[in-house]
Amino acid sequence: MIENTKFQHRYNFAFIDESTKKEIRRKLLKAVAIPGYQCPYSSPEMPIARGWGTGGLHVTLAIIGREDIFKIIDQGSDASVNACNLRDFVQAMTGCRTTFDTTEATLIQTRHRITEEALTAEQVFVFQVPQPEPLRSVERYEYRTRQMHGEADYAKMWVSLYESFVRHGDILLGAGYPVRINGRYIMAPSPIPRWDIPNLHQAETLYLFGAGREKRLYAVPPHTTVEPLEFEDVRFHIEDFNGQVCNQTGYRKAFLDEIYSDDGSKQFVVNDSNFLDKLRAGEPIAPFVNAYIQQIES
Amino acid sequence: MNNGNHHNGAATAGGVGPAGIAGAGDNQWLLRVRNLTKIYGEPGPRTLELTGPEFSSNICPDTDSIVACAEVSFDLYPGEVLGIVGESGSGKSTVVKLLYFDLGKTAGSALLYPYDQGQTNMLEASGQQKRRIRNHLMGMVYQNPRDGLNFHFSSGGNIAEKLIMAGQLHVGGIRERASQLLEKTEIPVRRLDDTPATFSGGMQQRVQIAKAIANNPPLLFLDEVTTGLDVSVQARVLDLIRELQQELGIAMIVVSHDLSVIRMLTDRTLVMKNGRIVESGLTDQILQDPQHAYTQLLVSSLL
Numbered sequence: 241m242i243e244n245t246k247f248q249h250r251y252n253f254a255f256i257d258e259s260t261k262k263e264i265r266r267k268l269l270k271a272v273a274i275p276g277y278q279c280p281y282s283s284p285e286m287p288i289a290r291g292w293g294t295g296g297l298h299v300t301l302a303i304i305g306r307e308d309i310f311k312i313i314d315q316g317s318d319a320s321v322n323a324c325n326l327r328d329f330v331q332a333m334t335g336c337r338t339t340f341d342t343t344e345a346t347l348i349q350t351r352h353r354i355t356e357e358a359l360t361a362e363q364v365f366v367f368q369v370p371q372p373e374p375l376r377s378v379e380r381y382e383y384r385t386r387q388m389h390g391e392a393d394y395a396k397m398w399v400s401l402y403e404s405f406v407r408h409g410d411i412l413l414g415a416g417y418p419v420r421i422n423g424r425y426i427m428a429p430s431p432i433p434r435w436d437i438p439n440l441h442q443a444e445t446l447y448l449f450g451a452g453r454e455k456r457l458y459a460v461p462p463h464t465t466v467e468p469l470e471f472e473d474v475r476f477h478i479e480d481f482n483g484q485v486c487n488q489t490g491y492r493k494a495f496l497d498e499i500y501s502d503d504g505s506k507q508f509v510v511n512d513s514n515f516l517d518k519l520r521a522g523e524p525i526a527p528f529v530n531a532y533i534q535q536i537e538s
Numbered sequence: 539m540n541n542g543n544h545h546n547g548a549a550t551a552g553g554v555g556p557a558g559i560a561g562a563g564d565n566q567w568l569l570r571v572r573n574l575t576k577i578y579g580e581p582g583p584r585t586l587e588l589t590g591p592e593f594s595s596n597i598c599p600d601t602d603s604i605v606a607c608a609e610v611s612f613d614l615y616p617g618e619v620l621g622i623v624g625e626s627g628s629g630k631s632t633v634v635k636l637l638y639f640d641l642g643k644t645a646g647s648a649l650l651y652p653y654d655q656g657q658t659n660m661l662e663a664s665g666q667q668k669r670r671i672r673n674h675l676m677g678m679v680y681q682n683p684r685d686g687l688n689f690h691f692s693s694g695g696n697i698a699e700k701l702i703m704a705g706q707l708h709v710g711g712i713r714e715r716a717s718q719l720l721e722k723t724e725i726p727v728r729r730l731d732d733t734p735a736t737f738s739g740g741m742q743q744r745v746q747i748a749k750a751i752a753n754n755p756p757l758l759f760l761d762e763v764t765t766g767l768d769v770s771v772q773a774r775v776l777d778l779i780r781e782l783q784q785e786l787g788i789a790m791i792v793v794s795h796d797l798s799v800i801r802m803l804t805d806r807t808l809v810m811k812n813g814r815i816v817e818s819g820l821t822d823q824i825l826q827d828p829q830h831a832y833t834q835l836l837v838s839s840l841l
Binding site: 387390391392393395396398399400402403405406407471472473474 | 688694707
């Protein structure tokens with residue numbers, strides 16, 4: 241008797257059915273072909289609500305293979321609720337090996353951070369994006385923002401940066417600082433801190449962005465120019481920790497978390513949990529190098 | 539598009555900007571408008587025949603389409619001030635809104651000399667080209683400051699928008715230029731970082747003027763600029779416009795239903811009724827010796 245194996249598994253490999261995966265992959269190809277362009281896609285239903293990381297999950301599940309080693313972080317941490325649950329889900333749906341080690345992973349999904357350790361050409365980095373439209377803060381109508389992107393009409397964005405500088409003495413955009421990709425589209429780099437923005441520029445790795453609720457995919461391919469918007473006399477700068485060091489490792493050249501104690505005092509600690517673990521264990525590290533981080537005295 | 543009577547072929551290729559017309563001869567027009575027409579709704583074959591001042595209507599009896607303006611043609615020369623006068627609904631604002639690309643035309647052409655040496659109908663340019671023309675070659679002052687200004691931005695930010703669109707990305711430079719413009723328009727420079735919402739109506743209007751002239755455009759549109767203002771503020775705004783005109787030599791199209799504004803500012807006037815030009819000529823002549831019955835009515839009701 242010929243055995244029917246089709247219904248032995250309750251789900252297709254990586255949960256999403258093959259034709260939907262194909263659709264997402266086609267849209268990813270388009271996104272890679274037009275760096276920074278927001279490509280609409282089907283955004284299929286997931287067992288979690290849209291807005292909770294579905295965009296990142298769609299991308300991950302559409303491109304993951306059986307040999308991939310998967311890592312997922314949430315705000316730099318491997319251990320937060322969002323990361324743990326999505327890791328379990330991807331593991332259950334694919335059987336892929338998972339890891340905390342940044343250098344070992346081949347596919348990394350993230351919420352709001354890029355790892356401190358430099359990424360390589362062998363890795364793919366997937367962002368969960370809550371708001372893909374960088375112009376939303378200055379223009380509420382979608383048809384208008386589409387037109388503005390189409391015609392590269394970004395004056396309003398620039399005026400909002402001017403206004404921020406005039407009112408507050410600095411451009412107060414902590415996360416999601418707008419960047420210009422390949423000299424053309426202005427893109428919202430997910431809400432990663434300014435610290436991570438220079439690591440998008442001329443990178444080795446393919447960066448993919450998925451916004452499930454807004455149904456948009458976009459990409460920064462390897463070796464693409466990524467410039468944060470800056471005036472000739474008001475330059476982009478990364479977060480300044482005022483010489484603070486990580487209280488567990490004494491390390492300065494990483495993005496630091498501010499942790500308040502019950503007595504009101506505060507301490508700083510390296511945000512990237514895997515990086516922190518490696519520093520504490522004295523393991524070899526290979527952090528990102530860029531002009532902004534180099535300026536910090538070690 | 540090339541109408542052939544372009545009698546200054548040797549003019550320097552000035553690109554965009556007021557320098558573009560510097561090499562042109564004395565008789566070189568700045569703006570040439572031909573058959574500018576805007577119809578709302580579906581026009582029929584006889585729509586234009588059955589509307590106009592002779593019917594006292596701009597609604598087509600066949601199709602109910604509305605002829606906002608039709609077959610408007612005129613030339614504007616560098617530094618000249620042209621008035622458009624008429625009752626409300628006569629199409630005078632439609633004309634400037636078409637020329638400033640706020641509305642899309644139904645038919646007609648408009649050639650602007652600094653844009654491609656006046657060879658190309660700017661009303662058929664791409665959205666990107668139109669924005670470029672708007673930012674470099676034109677300024678607009680609306681009747682309602684809320685149409686021309688963003689009340690969420692500071693007055694400096696509003697002026698900055700125009701400068702940024704022309705490629706100025708130096709905050710110090712932007713603030714310096716914005717301060718100059720506020721000084722020129724008699725607004726205290728310390729109000730640079732306040733929003734126009736906190737300004738009086740006359741000040742808002744002057745911020746709009748500062749924004750409109752920020753890039754030294756050769757052409758400025760003024761749409762009922764003094765209509766919402768009280769008389770003493772009106773006089774100051776009109777003085778300012780006249781001063782700027784003399785100092786900078788900007789060509790202007792002034793739209794107003796108010797003949798005293800037209801008399802004070804303009805060299806030449808078009809009188810519009812039901813979407814058509816019914817009379818045109820030197821402003822003094824029109825006011826002293828109106829030919830068309832409607833103009834006569836307009837002038838007599840002023841006196």
